[in-house]
Amino acid sequence: MTSERIPRDQxxxxxxxxxxxxxxxxxxxxxxxxxxxxAHTAVPTDESLGAEAAMRxxxxxxxxxxAELSLTFDDIAAVGLGTPGSMDIPxxxxxxxxxxxxxxxxxxxxxxxxxxxxxVGFANDANAAAFGEYWVGSxxxxxxxxxxxxxxxxxxxxILNGVSLDGTHSFGSEFGHIIVDSRLDARxxxxxxxxxxxxxxxxxxxxxxxxxxxxAAGRSSSLTNRVARGEELTSLMLFEExxxxxxxxxxxxxxxxxxxxxxxVTVVHTVDPEAVILGGAMNFGGHATATGxxxxxxxxxxxRARAYHVVSDSVSIDYATLGGDAGYIGAAGIGRTxxxxxxx
Amino acid sequence: MTSERIPRDQxxxxxxxxxxxxxxxxxxxxxxxxxxxxAHTAVPTDESLGAEAAMRxxxxxxxxxxAELSLTFDDIAAVGLGTPGSMDIPxxxxxxxxxxxxxxxxxxxxxxxxxxxxxVGFANDANAAAFGEYWVGSxxxxxxxxxxxxxxxxxxxxILNGVSLDGTHSFGSEFGHIIVDSRLDARxxxxxxxxxxxxxxxxxxxxxxxxxxxxAAGRSSSLTNRVARGEELTSLMLFEExxxxxxxxxxxxxxxxxxxxxxxVTVVHTVDPEAVILGGAMNFGGHATATGxxxxxxxxxxxRARAYHVVSDSVSIDYATLGGDAGYIGAAGIGRTxxxxxxx
Numbered sequence: 001m002t003s004e005r006i007p008r009d010q011x012x013x014x015x016x017x018x019x020x021x022x023x024x025x026x027x028x029x030x031x032x033x034x035x036x037x038x039a040h041t042a043v044p045t046d047e048s049l050g051a052e053a054a055m056r057x058x059x060x061x062x063x064x065x066x067a068e069l070s071l072t073f074d075d076i077a078a079v080g081l082g083t084p085g086s087m088d089i090p091x092x093x094x095x096x097x098x099x100x101x102x103x104x105x106x107x108x109x110x111x112x113x114x115x116x117x118x119x120v121g122f123a124n125d126a127n128a129a130a131f132g133e134y135w136v137g138s139x140x141x142x143x144x145x146x147x148x149x150x151x152x153x154x155x156x157x158x159i160l161n162g163v164s165l166d167g168t169h170s171f172g173s174e175f176g177h178i179i180v181d182s183r184l185d186a187r188x189x190x191x192x193x194x195x196x197x198x199x200x201x202x203x204x205x206x207x208x209x210x211x212x213x214x215x216a217a218g219r220s221s222s223l224t225n226r227v228a229r230g231e232e233l234t235s236l237m238l239f240e241e242x243x244x245x246x247x248x249x250x251x252x253x254x255x256x257x258x259x260x261x262x263x264x265v266t267v268v269h270t271v272d273p274e275a276v277i278l279g280g281a282m283n284f285g286g287h288a289t290a291t292g293x294x295x296x297x298x299x300x301x302x303x304r305a306r307a308y309h310v311v312s313d314s315v316s317i318d319y320a321t322l323g324g325d326a327g328y329i330g331a332a333g334i335g336r337t338x339x340x341x342x343x344x
Numbered sequence: 345m346t347s348e349r350i351p352r353d354q355x356x357x358x359x360x361x362x363x364x365x366x367x368x369x370x371x372x373x374x375x376x377x378x379x380x381x382x383a384h385t386a387v388p389t390d391e392s393l394g395a396e397a398a399m400r401x402x403x404x405x406x407x408x409x410x411a412e413l414s415l416t417f418d419d420i421a422a423v424g425l426g427t428p429g430s431m432d433i434p435x436x437x438x439x440x441x442x443x444x445x446x447x448x449x450x451x452x453x454x455x456x457x458x459x460x461x462x463x464v465g466f467a468n469d470a471n472a473a474a475f476g477e478y479w480v481g482s483x484x485x486x487x488x489x490x491x492x493x494x495x496x497x498x499x500x501x502x503i504l505n506g507v508s509l510d511g512t513h514s515f516g517s518e519f520g521h522i523i524v525d526s527r528l529d530a531r532x533x534x535x536x537x538x539x540x541x542x543x544x545x546x547x548x549x550x551x552x553x554x555x556x557x558x559x560a561a562g563r564s565s566s567l568t569n570r571v572a573r574g575e576e577l578t579s580l581m582l583f584e585e586x587x588x589x590x591x592x593x594x595x596x597x598x599x600x601x602x603x604x605x606x607x608x609v610t611v612v613h614t615v616d617p618e619a620v621i622l623g624g625a626m627n628f629g630g631h632a633t634a635t636g637x638x639x640x641x642x643x644x645x646x647x648r649a650r651a652y653h654v655v656s657d658s659v660s661i662d663y664a665t666l667g668g669d670a671g672y673i674g675a676a677g678i679g680r681t682x683x684x685x686x687x688x
Contacts, residue, residue: 086654095654144512158614160509167616168488169654177613177652182524182606195650196606262526262540269521270502270614272511306539308521310430310439310513 006036008069014077014339017062018132018332019112020125021045021083023099026054028061029325030069030076031332035136039065040328051094051106059115073117080121080335081112082128082327089170092122119342121334125327127164127173129320130157132330133277137322142274146267147320148175148260149280154199158271162337165271176203180262201259204235204282211238211252221248239284242291250291253284257295261302268303268311276303279320286319350380352413358421358683361406362676363456364469365389365427367443370398372405373669374413374420375676379480383409384672395438395450403459417461424465424679425456426472426671433514436466463686465678469671471508471517473664474501476674477621481666486618490611491664492519492604493624498543502615506681509615520547524606545603548579548626555582555596565592583628586635594635597628601639605646612647612655620647623664630663 011032020027022045029040041064043057066073084097092109094100113120123131130139130147139145139159149155156175158165165172176199181187186196190205200206212233215224222241227233242249264276278299285292296319304312322329355376364371366389373384385408387401410417430439436453438444457464467475474483474491483489483503493499500519502509509516520543525531530540534549544550556577559568566585571577586593608620622643629636640663648656666673 086652165504165615168618169616169658171652171654172614172616174613174616174652178610179606179650180523180526182603183527197650259526262523266522266610267614269518270516270611271509272513272516272518274512306523306541308515308518310515314513 004036006032006038008038008071011036011038013075015071015075016332016335016339017065017076017079017116017118018128018328018330018335019058019079019081020128020327020331021054021081022125022327023047023084026058027324027328028058028065029328029332030065030071031329033336035329035333037325037329038069040325041065047100047102049102051103051108052111055108055111055115058112062116076116076118078121078335078339079112079116079118080123080128080331080333080338081109082123082125082331082334083108085124085171085174087122087124087170089122089124089166092120119335119338121331121338123164123331123334124157124166124170126155127157127159127166128330128334129279129322129326130159130173130277130330131164131333132322132326132328133279133320134159134162134330135333136329137326138277138318138320139275142316144271144273145275145277146173146271146273147277147279148264150202150260150278150282151204151280154203155280156267158273160271160273164334175263175267178263178266180259180266198259198263202256202263207235207238207252207256207282208233210255211248214248214252219248222246223249235282239291242284243289250294253291253295254298257298258302261299262306264299264303264317265306268307268315272311273315275316275318277318277320279326283319292319348380350376350382352382352415355380355382357419359415359419360676360679360683361409361420361423361460361462362472362672362674362679363402363423363425364472364671364675365398365425366469366671367391367428370402371668371672372402372409373672373676374409374415375673377680379673379677381669381673382413384669385409391444391446393446395447395452396455399452399455399459402456406460420460420462422465422679422683423456423460423462424467424472424675424677424682425453426467426469426675426678427452429468429515429518431466431468431514433466433468433510436464463679463682465675465682467508467675467678468501468510468514470499471501471503471510472674472678473623473666473670474503474517474621474674475508475677476666476670476672477623477664478503478506478674479677480673481670482621482662482664483619486660488617489619489621490517490615490617491621491623492608494546494604494622494626495548495624498547499624500611502617504615504617508678519607519611522607522610524603542603542607546600546607551579551582551596551600551626552577554599555592558592558596563592566590567593579626583635586628587633594638597635597639598642601642602646605643606650608643608647608661609650612651612659616655617659619660619662621662621664623670627663636663
């Protein structure tokens with residue numbers, strides 16, 4: 001079961017808007033009380049024009065969606081907003097988001113709230129995506145989940161009994177920073193720091209960098225031909241060649257699964273959720289491909305081999321199901337939680 | 345500031361009883377509404393006589409404490425009970441506590457509740473100790489803390505805004521199981537499993553085992569003389585020799601601090617607390633000795649070097665202050681929380 005696109009006349013009021021800010025685009029969706037999407041769109045982030053302009057564009061896009069659905073702003077009970085960290089959630093501030101210098105220390109939540117005339121729930125983008133999976137995605141049958149997102153970086157979210165674990169400094173569930181290799185000569189993240197952290201091994205650029213090291217060391221692989229043709233070595237290329245039977249590509253994916261499994265053991269023994277969900281763009285095709293299934297099997301096996309039996313027998317590990325929609329759906333869900341708390 | 349022993353006439357009603365079950369003794373204290381101890385005692389666990397007999401002994405000891413204080417059972421608002429894991433907190437069961445086979449699957453909470461005629465709050469012993477430090481110990485000025493306990497094993501507790509993070513399987517904050525070394529040939533815990541887990545490096549027996557390996561490899565140390573005299577190599581001996589200037593002892597303690605710092609980085613980036621508290625018997629003398637101060641300095645330095653600046657600048661790391669009283673004080677505090685929730 002996943003969140004569905006449904007027509008207006010099958011939707012359940014009240015309605016919520018989710019806004020998912022990314023470095024390139026801002027995804028926006030109108031979601032009903034059951035987490036189904038009525039309509040969604042995206043506007044360019046245009047970081048250089050500043051945060052307020054982006055919030056105005058978002059407001060206009062929301063107005064258009066609402067009009068297309070023959071709704072008015074009165075039908076929208078609340079808005080949710082997910083943004084890249086770092087942030088101050090209680091104050092509604094975005095602090096120092098990566099690659100968005102003009103947005104620093106902007107009061108994003110209150111700006112959007114004033115523009116829309118609605119209460120705005122505010123969350124880290126990865127926590128918002130985790131909330132989406134918890135509400136209507138891969139985690140819908142569980143009361144508590146942990147989500148790891150593998151993409152340009154490694155992020156995560158923790159949802160316990162419907163509440164996102166944001167942390168004191170709005171810096172909870174930053175799984176890219178957990179350490180899976182404590183050696184003094186452990187790998188650095190591709191940005192040059194983060195020695196031995198999960199992001200140094202399991203982000204898409206880190207997977208490519210680890211593969212490049214093996215190729216440079218003289219390992220043979222079908223990747224070599226493609227790199228020689230001028231293609232950029234990426235985790236997607238690795239996936240494609242693994243599907244074609246390339247041993248080196250498979251080996252890197254297996255080691256990635258092993259280290260992700262190590263990270264999952266650590267996080268599960270810290271927060272003890274019912275389920276772990278693997279999201280983000282780097283899923284090696286997910287359940288639809290042999291490589292994606294192999295990756296998941298290896299993650300599960302590493303977890304089962306290392307976890308204490310009380311949890312190893314009972315914690316579910318599976319892929320996310322909402323894909324790129326998880327962020328705005330989850331943001332809408334966080335807006336819904338705020339609305340229901342206020343109403344009570 | 346720490347919890348104080350105060351006379352009856354300076355105490356603030358209502359009163360609570362904390363019961364902290366250990367493998368050898370059961371510590372019991374009467375605590376006032378401010379977390380001050382009025383009186384405390386201990387009874388033998390006598391595991392072989394079974395759990396119900398131990399709860400009856402505990403009830404009798406509580407009755408004696410109450411009488412000594414010229415109180416009656418009516419003056420006790422609630423009881424709190426901390427026990428070694430594993431456990432099922434919602435059901436009030438102790439499941440498979442280590443070295444306590446006759447206690448398995450016993451309904452400990454309800455048994456004590458019936459014997460005392462009081463509501464009983466139930467917690468993992470390490471979470472209870474963390475709650476004690478949070479309430480009136482090293483964490484009293486913070487809203488959220490994480491505690492690592494280093495002793496026979498490595499345990500921990502997470503308290504977020506007054507709530508213990510117990511987890512779905514009552515298996516949250518089991519920091520002994522977090523992985524600090526993912527290598528395929530990483531150390532095993534002294535019980536033979538737990539490869540690369542923090543407990544394989546930072547428990548008292550693990551510290552002794554790591555030292556023994558270095559001595560066996562021919563490293564010179566003043567420890568060698570003591571071991572040759574038939575003394576057992578322990579973390580306490582390591583501490584004593586480090587205080588006397590032994591380089592090898594110091595080296596092992598420094599490496600222990602490094603790996604504990606790695607574990608702290610991981611946990612802080614997962615739950616993002618205000619403070620980290622180091623409890624348990626293995627504290628190398630704490631603030632009172634040069635070795636204890638050096639250990640804490642090294643833990644802090646490792647954390648600061650590896651953590652993201654948002655948290656590295658603001659998370660406090662310090663020793664616990666309640667010592668062996670933390671468990672019963674925290675259990676009493678968890679009983680108090682239960683009482684206040686029920687009253688509302």
